Amino acid sequence: MEQRISLITLGVDDFERSRRFYEQGLGWVAKDAPDGVVFYQLPGIALALFGRDDLAQDAHHPIDGRFSGITIAINERTEADVDMVLTQAAAAGATILKPAEKVFWGGYSGYFADLDGHVWEVAMNPFWTINDDGTLTL
Template sequence: MDQRISLITLGVDDLARAREFYEQGLGWVPKSAPDGVVFYQLPGIAMALFGRGDLAEDAHHPVDGRFSGITIAINQRTEADVDAVLAQAEASGATILKPAERVFWGGYSGYFADPDGHVWEVAMNPQWTINDDGTVSI
C-alpha cells in the first residue's frame, strides 16, 4: 500500500459559514463544490468540507463532541509567516488556542481552532523544506 494521505474531510456544522471562513477569511479557492460538499486542491492533497451530520452518517460513527486528538498543520517558511497566518485566521473568526512561540523541537508554532472547532497548527520547522510547489520534505 502506498504511504500517503489523499483527502482530509472536515465535518462542519454550517457549510456556508465554513466556506466563508476558508474562502473569504483565508483566501482558499474551491476546486469543486457539488451539492453539500466543497473540495479544495492543496499541494499533493485535497481537503473537503462536508456537513458534520452527513459525515457521521456516511462514516457510521456518531459525533461525540470530544477533541479527537487530530490536528492539521500548515507549515510556513518563516516565523513572520506563522504569525501572519494566525492573525489572518483570528481576524476571520478562528479562536487562537496557543499563540505562536518557540518550541522544544527547535521550531516556532501556534494553534487555532476554526469556527467548527477543528484544530490547526501553524508551524515553522527549520529542519523541513517547503518546496516551491508547497509540498513539504522532511
C-alpha cells in the same frame, strides 16, 4: 499499500459559514463544489468540507463531542508567515488556542480552532523543507 493521504474531510456544523471562513477569511479557492461539499486543492493533497451530521452518517460514527486528538498543520517558511496565518485566521473568526512561540523542538508554532473546532497548527520547522510547489519534504 502506498504511504500517503489524499484527502482530509472536515465535518462542519454550518457548511456555508465554514466555506466563507476558508475562502473569504483564509483566501482559499474552491476547486470543486458539488451540492453539500466543497474541495480545495492543496499541494499534493485536497481538503474537503462536508456537513458534520452528513459525515457522521456516511462514516457510521456518532458525534460524541470530544476532541478527536487530530490536528492539521500548515507549515510555513518563516516565523513571520506563521504569525500572518494566525492573524488572518483570528480575523476570520478562528479561536487562537496557543499564540505562536518558539517551541522545544527548535521551531516556531501556534494553534487555532476553526469555526467548527477543528484544531490547526501553524508552524515553521527549520529542519523541514517547503518546496517551491508548496509540498513538504521531511
